[in-house]
Amino acid sequence: MRYGPRLMQAPEAASGRYGPYGGRYVAETLMPALDELTHAYRETQSDSEFQAELESLLRHYVGRETPTYFASRLTAELGSRVWLKREDLCHTGAHKVNNTIGQVLLAKRMGKTRIIAETGAGQHGVATATACALMGLPCEVFMGAEDVRRQAPNVQRMELLGAQVHSVTSGSATLKDAMNEALRDWVTNVRTTHYCVGSVAGPHPYPMIVRDFQAVIGREARAQMLAQAGKLPDAVVACVGGGSNAMGIFAGFLDDESVRLIGVEAAGEGIETGKHAAPLCAGGVGVLHGAKSYVLQTSDGQIIEAHSISAGLDYPGVGPEHAWLKDVGRATYASVTDSAALDAFQLLCRTEGIIPALETSHAFAYLPTLAQELGPEADILVCLSGRGDKDLETVLEKLEERG
Amino acid sequence: MGRIADAFDDARSKGRAALVIYLCAGDPDLGTTEDLVVEAAKSGADVIELGVPFSEPTADGPAIQRAAERSLAGGTTLAKVLQTVAAMRKRTDVPILLFGYYNPILAYGERKLVEDAAEAGADGFLVVDLPPEESAELREWAIEKGLDFVPLVAPTSNPERIARAAEAATSFIYYVSMTGVTGSKAVDLGRASERAGALQREVGRPVAVGFGVKTKQDVASVAPHVDGVVVGSAVVSIIENAASHDEAIASVRSLVSELAQGLARQ
Ligand SMILES: Cc1ncc(COP(=O)(O)O)c(C=O)c1O
Numbered sequence: 001m002r003y004g005p006r007l008m009q010a011p012e013a014a015s016g017r018y019g020p021y022g023g024r025y026v027a028e029t030l031m032p033a034l035d036e037l038t039h040a041y042r043e044t045q046s047d048s049e050f051q052a053e054l055e056s057l058l059r060h061y062v063g064r065e066t067p068t069y070f071a072s073r074l075t076a077e078l079g080s081r082v083w084l085k086r087e088d089l090c091h092t093g094a095h096k097v098n099n100t101i102g103q104v105l106l107a108k109r110m111g112k113t114r115i116i117a118e119t120g121a122g123q124h125g126v127a128t129a130t131a132c133a134l135m136g137l138p139c140e141v142f143m144g145a146e147d148v149r150r151q152a153p154n155v156q157r158m159e160l161l162g163a164q165v166h167s168v169t170s171g172s173a174t175l176k177d178a179m180n181e182a183l184r185d186w187v188t189n190v191r192t193t194h195y196c197v198g199s200v201a202g203p204h205p206y207p208m209i210v211r212d213f214q215a216v217i218g219r220e221a222r223a224q225m226l227a228q229a230g231k232l233p234d235a236v237v238a239c240v241g242g243g244s245n246a247m248g249i250f251a252g253f254l255d256d257e258s259v260r261l262i263g264v265e266a267a268g269e270g271i272e273t274g275k276h277a278a279p280l281c282a283g284g285v286g287v288l289h290g291a292k293s294y295v296l297q298t299s300d301g302q303i304i305e306a307h308s309i310s311a312g313l314d315y316p317g318v319g320p321e322h323a324w325l326k327d328v329g330r331a332t333y334a335s336v337t338d339s340a341a342l343d344a345f346q347l348l349c350r351t352e353g354i355i356p357a358l359e360t361s362h363a364f365a366y367l368p369t370l371a372q373e374l375g376p377e378a379d380i381l382v383c384l385s386g387r388g389d390k391d392l393e394t395v396l397e398k399l400e401e402r403g
Numbered sequence: 404m405g406r407i408a409d410a411f412d413d414a415r416s417k418g419r420a421a422l423v424i425y426l427c428a429g430d431p432d433l434g435t436t437e438d439l440v441v442e443a444a445k446s447g448a449d450v451i452e453l454g455v456p457f458s459e460p461t462a463d464g465p466a467i468q469r470a471a472e473r474s475l476a477g478g479t480t481l482a483k484v485l486q487t488v489a490a491m492r493k494r495t496d497v498p499i500l501l502f503g504y505y506n507p508i509l510a511y512g513e514r515k516l517v518e519d520a521a522e523a524g525a526d527g528f529l530v531v532d533l534p535p536e537e538s539a540e541l542r543e544w545a546i547e548k549g550l551d552f553v554p555l556v557a558p559t560s561n562p563e564r565i566a567r568a569a570e571a572a573t574s575f576i577y578y579v580s581m582t583g584v585t586g587s588k589a590v591d592l593g594r595a596s597e598r599a600g601a602l603q604r605e606v607g608r609p610v611a612v613g614f615g616v617k618t619k620q621d622v623a624s625v626a627p628h629v630d631g632v633v634v635g636s637a638v639v640s641i642i643e644n645a646a647s648h649d650e651a652i653a654s655v656r657s658l659v660s661e662l663a664q665g666l667a668r669q
Contacts, residue, residue, distance in 0.1 A: 029582050301511065
């Protein structure tokens with residue numbers, strides 16, 4: 001099957017499906033709210049005032065556009081030309097803010113008076129808390145107790161920004177459990193509250209809305225590559241947790257058939273150990289958090305806990321559009337281990353003077369393999385989705401373990 | 404007509420609402436669940452909602468979340484739940500509605516599940532995260548096998564969605580009394596039941612009210628308005644607190660008998 005220009009229209013308007021994936025598998029109570037959100041979002045797309053306000057905030061507040069930077073020392077190290085789309089330079093230090101500014105603006109327009117969010121690494125929580133502070137709305141963030149521990153600086157940031165952080169102890173106490181708890185809050189307070197989903201996951205229209213708000217990454221990067229490299233990249237690489245930074249950068253290149261799109265999942269301690277977070281590479285088709293996609297599950301349909309050194313990738317599901325892109329072959333997905341991500345983290349620090357997020361480090365960890373395959377004439381564009389200050393404690397701990 | 408519709412008819416003809424009791428299959432173990440279902444039916448339950456545990460119970464509050472965790476820790480699977488249903492069928496005729504989330508059903512295979520559930524002697528399905536938009540196939544196959552498909556209506560459902568649920572219903576409609584998860588405190592059960600009663604008159608199908616119904620008084624405030632009352636978390640909680648198998652059986656017997664006293668429509 002070809003993923004031609006027509007398919008960039010995905011999802012199907014009525015069902016929110018990407019091929020067999022996506023949809024809306026939620027409690028009846030939430031269905032009207034999803035309809036309302038879809039409707040309100042469609043209205044804003046043709047509303048020039050809304051678009052102007054969003055664009056102005058992205059430019060003057062978030063600091064867009066972000067640069068695309070030719071990484072010469074990394075290029076020398078790896079053997080293919082490497083370009084970095086610098087989402088780490090966004091206000092709050094990751095791409096997540098592109099989405100939260102858009103969604104909170106939308107929620108305000110819908111007359112919602114309260115915002116909730118789930119967060120793994122805390123980057124989406126911080127970005128949501130930031131957008132709420134900016135727009136004067138109360139914000140509550142659900143975060144797994146395990147993540148509260150390993151991403152402590154982000155908890156403190158959220159609290160400084162005026163958000164209330166709920167530590168979630170159920171299940172594996174990570175991102176999926178935070179999302180369960182956010183859904184429970186939403187079903188209770190759905191009339192007043194907007195649930196600001198942090199990735200291209202969840203029931204329709206979230207995968208579409210989040211992709212669209214993140215698509216600014218790919219639009220800018222495509223123009224920047226043409227201007228600076230004089231050509232399109234041969235490959236675009238991004239890490240995949242829920243899949244929003246990847247979907248955002250892929251969106252700019254979906255119709256360019258010559259451009260390979262590669263998503264990198266977390267292989268944790270190794271796919272063969274079962275302790276990983278790679279549903280596209282090693283999971284099966286299932287329904288989690290309102291959408292059909294690839295998930296990590298038992299043969300009986302129970303969701304399996306994910307494992308990754310990176311809190312933002314520690315999720316047993318993935319956005320439905322990635323499932324579709326994988327099946328039709330428009331994108332391919334690889335995985336790298338915790339240990340490889342740690343090596344890549346250090347490599348980027350030392351060759352380019354950039355401390356990347358551990359999530360982002362997974363994209364870089366795939367570059368040696370890709371560069372070897374593509375050779376010196378190839379241009380590889382990497383989505384540098386976020387900065388790594390939040391990860392210092394984890395990284396230093398792991399490096400010490402290594403000795 | 405199926406066993407579930409019969410149970411509602413029978414209750415109505417006796418001038419009372421039908422009592423629907425939720426039990427989480429496999430909590431504390433499947434053998435006990437079998438005994439609990441038999442005992443609940445003897446004590447006045449007209450329909451059993453048999454919960455199939457799922458690892459991500461996003462529509463449930465803490466009590467049912469913990470029950471599902473205990474059940475899964477004990478190795479419960481959908482296949483074993485069906486075996487338990489078949490075992491129960493030798494001991495009771497109480498209608499059994501399988502109640503759960505979609506992913507275990509998808510993993511089992513919808514078509515196979517419908518066949519195996521019918522064979523085991525189950526009476527229908529209620530899938531909380533499968534709204535009408537996603538449930539056409541499962542519903543159709545269920546009907547083919549003579550099983551019921553029970554849709555949900557929530558306080559947020561608009562007239563179009565209500566009409567759709569009414570059309571999808573084969574026996575009763577489950578009315579969720581509030582925006583919330585199972586086990587939440589009812590805000591105003593009386594008013595919710597009035598709305599549910601209006602819904603029942605409008606669509607001409609039995610409606611059962613669930614979420615937030617815990618005591619005999621709660622049952623009594625719902626029963627005058629609709630044909631069915633669902634009690635879940637309260638039952639699950641007394642099972643959680645029971646020190647032994649016998650105590651669980653005894654406490655379910657006394658709770659269900661007491662709840663049943665609230666069903667009459669004066
Ligand atoms: C910097 C960064 N990159 C990537 C991710 C993964 O999310 P997604 O796959 O939605 O981009 C996160 C999530 O927290 C993140 O903080």
